[in-house]
Amino acid sequence: MSRGQISRRGLLVTAGATTAVVGGAAAVAVTRPTSSSSSPGSVDYPFYGEHQAGIVTPAQDRMHFAAFDVDARLDRAGLVGLLKDWTAAAERLTRGAGAGPVGPLSGSYDAPPDDTGEAIGLPSGGLTITFGFGPSLFGSGRDDRFRTADQRPASLTRLPHFPGDNLATEQSDGDLCVQACSDDPQVAVHAIRNLTRIAMGRAALRWSQLGFGRTSSTSTSQATPRNLFGFKDGTMSLKAEDASGVEEHVWVGEPGWLQGGSYLVARKIMMHVETWDRSSLREQERLIGRTKAEGAPLSGGSEFSEPDFALTGRGGVPLVDPSSHVAMAHPSRNGGVRMLRRGYNFVDGNDALGRLSAGLFFIAFVADPVTHYVPMQTAMAKNDLLSEYLQHVGSGLWAVPPGARPGEYVGQGLLG
Amino acid sequence: MSRGQISRRGLLVTAGATTAVVGGAAAVAVTRPTSSSSSPGSVDYPFYGEHQAGIVTPAQDRMHFAAFDVDARLDRAGLVGLLKDWTAAAERLTRGAGAGPVGPLSGSYDAPPDDTGEAIGLPSGGLTITFGFGPSLFGSGRDDRFRTADQRPASLTRLPHFPGDNLATEQSDGDLCVQACSDDPQVAVHAIRNLTRIAMGRAALRWSQLGFGRTSSTSTSQATPRNLFGFKDGTMSLKAEDASGVEEHVWVGEPGWLQGGSYLVARKIMMHVETWDRSSLREQERLIGRTKAEGAPLSGGSEFSEPDFALTGRGGVPLVDPSSHVAMAHPSRNGGVRMLRRGYNFVDGNDALGRLSAGLFFIAFVADPVTHYVPMQTAMAKNDLLSEYLQHVGSGLWAVPPGARPGEYVGQGLLG
Numbered sequence: 001m002s003r004g005q006i007s008r009r010g011l012l013v014t015a016g017a018t019t020a021v022v023g024g025a026a027a028v029a030v031t032r033p034t035s036s037s038s039s040p041g042s043v044d045y046p047f048y049g050e051h052q053a054g055i056v057t058p059a060q061d062r063m064h065f066a067a068f069d070v071d072a073r074l075d076r077a078g079l080v081g082l083l084k085d086w087t088a089a090a091e092r093l094t095r096g097a098g099a100g101p102v103g104p105l106s107g108s109y110d111a112p113p114d115d116t117g118e119a120i121g122l123p124s125g126g127l128t129i130t131f132g133f134g135p136s137l138f139g140s141g142r143d144d145r146f147r148t149a150d151q152r153p154a155s156l157t158r159l160p161h162f163p164g165d166n167l168a169t170e171q172s173d174g175d176l177c178v179q180a181c182s183d184d185p186q187v188a189v190h191a192i193r194n195l196t197r198i199a200m201g202r203a204a205l206r207w208s209q210l211g212f213g214r215t216s217s218t219s220t221s222q223a224t225p226r227n228l229f230g231f232k233d234g235t236m237s238l239k240a241e242d243a244s245g246v247e248e249h250v251w252v253g254e255p256g257w258l259q260g261g262s263y264l265v266a267r268k269i270m271m272h273v274e275t276w277d278r279s280s281l282r283e284q285e286r287l288i289g290r291t292k293a294e295g296a297p298l299s300g301g302s303e304f305s306e307p308d309f310a311l312t313g314r315g316g317v318p319l320v321d322p323s324s325h326v327a328m329a330h331p332s333r334n335g336g337v338r339m340l341r342r343g344y345n346f347v348d349g350n351d352a353l354g355r356l357s358a359g360l361f362f363i364a365f366v367a368d369p370v371t372h373y374v375p376m377q378t379a380m381a382k383n384d385l386l387s388e389y390l391q392h393v394g395s396g397l398w399a400v401p402p403g404a405r406p407g408e409y410v411g412q413g414l415l416g
Numbered sequence: 417m418s419r420g421q422i423s424r425r426g427l428l429v430t431a432g433a434t435t436a437v438v439g440g441a442a443a444v445a446v447t448r449p450t451s452s453s454s455s456p457g458s459v460d461y462p463f464y465g466e467h468q469a470g471i472v473t474p475a476q477d478r479m480h481f482a483a484f485d486v487d488a489r490l491d492r493a494g495l496v497g498l499l500k501d502w503t504a505a506a507e508r509l510t511r512g513a514g515a516g517p518v519g520p521l522s523g524s525y526d527a528p529p530d531d532t533g534e535a536i537g538l539p540s541g542g543l544t545i546t547f548g549f550g551p552s553l554f555g556s557g558r559d560d561r562f563r564t565a566d567q568r569p570a571s572l573t574r575l576p577h578f579p580g581d582n583l584a585t586e587q588s589d590g591d592l593c594v595q596a597c598s599d600d601p602q603v604a605v606h607a608i609r610n611l612t613r614i615a616m617g618r619a620a621l622r623w624s625q626l627g628f629g630r631t632s633s634t635s636t637s638q639a640t641p642r643n644l645f646g647f648k649d650g651t652m653s654l655k656a657e658d659a660s661g662v663e664e665h666v667w668v669g670e671p672g673w674l675q676g677g678s679y680l681v682a683r684k685i686m687m688h689v690e691t692w693d694r695s696s697l698r699e700q701e702r703l704i705g706r707t708k709a710e711g712a713p714l715s716g717g718s719e720f721s722e723p724d725f726a727l728t729g730r731g732g733v734p735l736v737d738p739s740s741h742v743a744m745a746h747p748s749r750n751g752g753v754r755m756l757r758r759g760y761n762f763v764d765g766n767d768a769l770g771r772l773s774a775g776l777f778f779i780a781f782v783a784d785p786v787t788h789y790v791p792m793q794t795a796m797a798k799n800d801l802l803s804e805y806l807q808h809v810g811s812g813l814w815a816v817p818p819g820a821r822p823g824e825y826v827g828q829g830l831l832g
Contacts (some may be wrong), residue, residue, distance in 0.1 A: 062601075062628070064763070109698040116693055117646020117708055118629075118761070121639070170768070185478075185601070185628035186642075189763050193644075193772060197693050205770035210763055212478070212601035212626065213534075223537070226602075228609075230533020277532055277613050282525040292533055345534070347480070347605050347626055348764065352586070354621035356609060 043126050047091040049403040051260055052410070054128030054181055055250065055340065055365050056240035058219040062125075062185035063211035063344045064192045065266065065361065067174025067396060068203040070137070076146045080415050082202045083131075086178075087409040089198055090129040090191075096122075099194035116197065118190050125184035129191055131410045132177040132264045132398025151414055153258055155370045156399045159265070162381040164392065171268050171394030174206040179264065179363065181342075185212065207394070209268065211344020211361045218342060224295060224303065228271050228345050228358050229389070231288050232295035235303055236329065237341040249338045249372065250365050257413035260402030263369045267362040267377075268346075268394030274355050276389050287385040289324030297326060321385065328384045329376065337372045339364040359390075369397055460540050463507040465819040466676055468826070470544030470595055471666065471756065471781050472656035474635040478541075478601040479627035479760045480608045481682065481777065483590025483812060484619040486553070492562045496831050498618045499547075502594075503825040505614055506545040506607075512538075515610035532613065534606050541600035545607055547826045548593040548680045548814025567830055569674055571786045572815045575681070579797040580808065587684050587810030590622040595680065595779065597758075601628065623810070625684065627760020627777045634758060640711060640719065644687050644761050644774050645805070647704050648711035651719055652745065653757040665754045665788065666781050673829035676818030678781045681789050684762075684810030687775040692805050703801040705740030713742060737801065744800045745792065753788045755780040775806075785813055 045053045070079065089099045100114030138152035139145060158173065180191040189210070196205050215227045216234030220241045227233040238245050252258045276284070285291055289298055289307065297307035299319045307326055311319045320327055331338050341364050348357040366372035381387060404410045461469045486495065505515045514531030554568035555561060574589065596607040605626070612621050631643045632650030636657045643649040654661050668674045692700070701707055705714055705723065713723035715735045723742055727735045736743055747754050757780050764773040782788035797803060820826045 108696075109701075110696045112694050113646070113697050113700075113708065115646075116644075116689070118642045118644055120642060120646065120709070186761065189628065189761075189774075193689065193693075193774075196770070196772070197690070205766050205772070208763075208766050208772070210626075210628065210765075212605065212628070226534045226536060228532075228534055230529070230531075230536065273532070273609065274613070277609075278528050280524075280526045281529050284529070285525075292529065293536070345602065345605075347624075349626075350621050350624050354612070356612070356621070356624070358605075358609075 044095050044124050045126060045128050047087075047094045047129070047404075048406050048408075051251065051262075052128075052130045052400060052403045053094065054130035054179055055262060055342070055400070056218060056246060057126070057128050057181075058222055058240070059214045059216055059342050060126045060128070060181040060188075061183045061214055062181065062188050063214070063361070064180045064185070064188040064208065065211070065363070066178045066180075066192045066196065066208040067134075067206045068176040068178070068196075068199060069206045070175045070203045071201060074145075074202055076415065078202055079146055080409070082199060083411045083415065084409040085198050086131065086195055087404055089195060090131075090410075093191050093194065094124060094127050094129060096124040096127075099191075099198065116190065116193055118193075119187050122184060122187055122190075125182035125187045127180065127182040127184075127187050127191060129195070130179040130181075130264070130400060132179075132400045133411065133414070134173060134175050134177065134396065134398050136173065137175040146415070148414060151257060153252075153256070153399060155263065155368050156397065159369070159395050159397050160374060160378075162377050162392065164381050164387060164390075165395070166391050166393055167395050168393050171207050171209075173396050174398075176203060177264065177266070177396065177398045185210065209346060209361050209394075211346050213345040215343045215345055215360055216341040218340060227360055228273055228347075229276055229284070229288070231284075231290060231292055232303065233360075234341045234343075235290075235295055236326075236331070236338070238338045245338060246340065249367055250340050252367055258399055258401060259413075262365045262367065262400045263372075264396075264398045264400050265362070265364045265366060265369055265373050266394070266396045266398075267392050269360045269362055270357070270391045270393050271359040272355075272389045272391075273358050286321055287324060287389075289320045289326030298324075323383050323385045325380075325384055325386045328380045333379070334376045335371070337366075337376070339366050339372060365400070459542050460511050461542060461544050463503075463510045463545070463820075464822050464824075467667065468544075468546045468677070468816060468819045469510065470546035470597055471678060471758070471816070472634060472662060473542070473544050473597075474638055474656070475630045475632055475758055476542045476544070476597040476604075477599045477630055478597065478604050479630075479777070480596045480601070480604040480624065481627070481779070482594045482596075482608045482612065482624040483550075483622045484592040484594070484612075484615060485622045486591045486619045487617060490561070490618055492831065494618055495562055496825070498615060499827045499831065500825040501614050502547065502611055503820055505611060506547075506826075509607050509610065510540060510543050510545060512540040512543075515607075515614065532606065532609055534609075535603050538600060538603055538606075541598035541603045543596065543598040543600075543603050543607060545611070546595040546597075546680070546816060548595075548816045549827065549830070550589060550591050550593065550812065550814050552589065553591040562831070564830060567673060569668075569672070569815060571679065571784050572813065575785070575811050575813050576790060576794075578793050578808065580803060580806075581797070581811070582807050582809055583811050584809050587623050587625075589812050590814075592619060593680065593682070593812065593814045601626065625762060625777050625810075627762045629761040631759045631761055631776055632757040634756060643776055644689055644763075645692055645700070645704070647700075647706060647708055648719065649776075650757045650759075651706075651711055652742075652747070652754070654754050661754060662756065665783055666756050668783055674815055674817060675829075678783065678816045679785045679788075680812075680814045680816050681778070681780045681782060681785055682810070682812040682814075683778040683793075683808050685776045685778055686773070686807045686809050688771075688805045688807075689774050690771050702737055703740060703805075705736045705742030714740075739799050739801045741796075741800055741802045744796045749795070750792045751787070753782075753792070755782050755788060781816070 098115030516530030
């Protein structure tokens, strides 16, 4: 390749790699991973569709999540312009292309490249980019510069303060959010970086979080991964194959601009892993309510067996503690609601005492946070035995608009 | 699997995975990655050997690096005990086993598990664990509790202050260091976490760093990856296949406890990516001295062509700027010395102005930092055009003892 020709990633890739494009939920089956890195680069997910990708898409291995605040001078037309630009870039990025035409192909050597370059030659690793609108994007009264005040769904408010919350402003909320997931972290970082660059002057990065290991499966084809307590996590999480469950618990059904969309709940949860690691195996299993090895309920069976909360052992003590994590999170204790969980493990270095700054970046997609998240988290923050080892330090809620179709932009139903 | 049997990872893996164990440098050839995630889980590297693994081993995709300070009360026997325990655990971890016998297999449910569990079922992803000894581990005068003062190699001192350095104590130095590399970040994190746990009361984590994308190839079988400036990095880095180059520039040759070992130079380098992204492609290529697309020297040819520093263009201006990165780092400008580079890209979130806290965690293995690193970095800090976009915020130097043989522990030559 001669100087002056910076091909888009797609062009470079076609030379040697086998990039299969699959279209739609019927084709989401992937090979069962034997590693927390599943086979990267084997699949591209289409950006356009009825729903945004990155929700029922089989959870990729790595994540870069970012929250943005729009510039105080941005008006409705400016916001539409940003969403159009983001849509166009996201569509390119998810098929393994650069964020935009690059350098000399599009213009001059004297302009900055329209793609930052660190993903040149890399397949998408199943990259998905999912956009959300925070409560603060919706104005009220005199401050309604986007003319969206009367379009704010009633459930889109800041999450309430839960017992034990120790939230940092700089890790919470944001007018917009972008969830970039890929089996290749360099690709996810590249996506957030380029979307940040595109937003310059219109929206600024408020906070961001890298996750290195997924903590949930969103497909029955995926093995259940482990969280940093060393336990399988998300066994009960909704799976994409459960079409009626997804319809009921994930997608917003009410007519309106959010129909076919969802809500994204994010919680940055620090885990006191050093304290946990000094507790006995018996104690760990009691608090979780499952065995550490297989993830089977302590009432018996295997990982996917239903826990039997009535079963008692010596002295009539329930085998599964009613305040264990599995009991507190069970649909039977939560009015039958279920969540599609899509969180990631993180480590942000360590504190001055040598303790890892580690935890779970919890993400769930739900049809309504008021029914599907707030009651459960209220109960768990009060009574979950695990709470002693956890601290919630970041929080955010965003409405996730439905997918865009070719020619549309994400959020067109709200702003179009 | 019944409750009470937490198999070691190795046992779990043999059920379905194909884990090939290769022995020695002749077998290090791996498939050329088409992604920054190469095929994980395909190989285990033996821990024991003439040299420590993780140096000429083909660079894995992800890294967790940690520096430790030993406890003020630790004596020589205590240090030996720690190194024996770390050696035993590292040998287990690198073959995909847990850090130690787990829970009920080794004792009681009432003890904490000897492995934290988050890597149960995961292959090693080519995990290597490499240990180093910092200058501060060696006493002097009255404070020589390890009785090592007269064993400190003359080149093992704190690196000098370089122009532009803005080093943070909490990201620099340390009595001991551990470099854990794997294609699977969860495996690398698991290794550091368990070694930290094992060290409790004897050494404490001082600082740690995750890297998500390797920035160098250490084998001719690997494609050159890209740094966060979007350029291929490490093209000129020594490769494992260059046996005489490795012998001359990586391994310590002088007789003594460090013979067959090396020095690990670590530098945490923040990269002002937002400023970089606003500079023109022409400027970017001039500063690097290579094309962005292919990484060819601006004097022509392809990636691995030797740059021709004498070649001039219009007005007699050299095609490769003498202050470009490629020129400053070239062996011809540095007394013929070469480095085996093994660094990683990182992103630690963002700052309050919305700029990514991103950069390069530079790691190089050299036979002598006094000849192989200090002169080059002194010149580059002063004159490298790239310095405008960089800031060194962390630094460390460690002597890396030779490998241990079965029955030995790492550092036995020094302390045995």
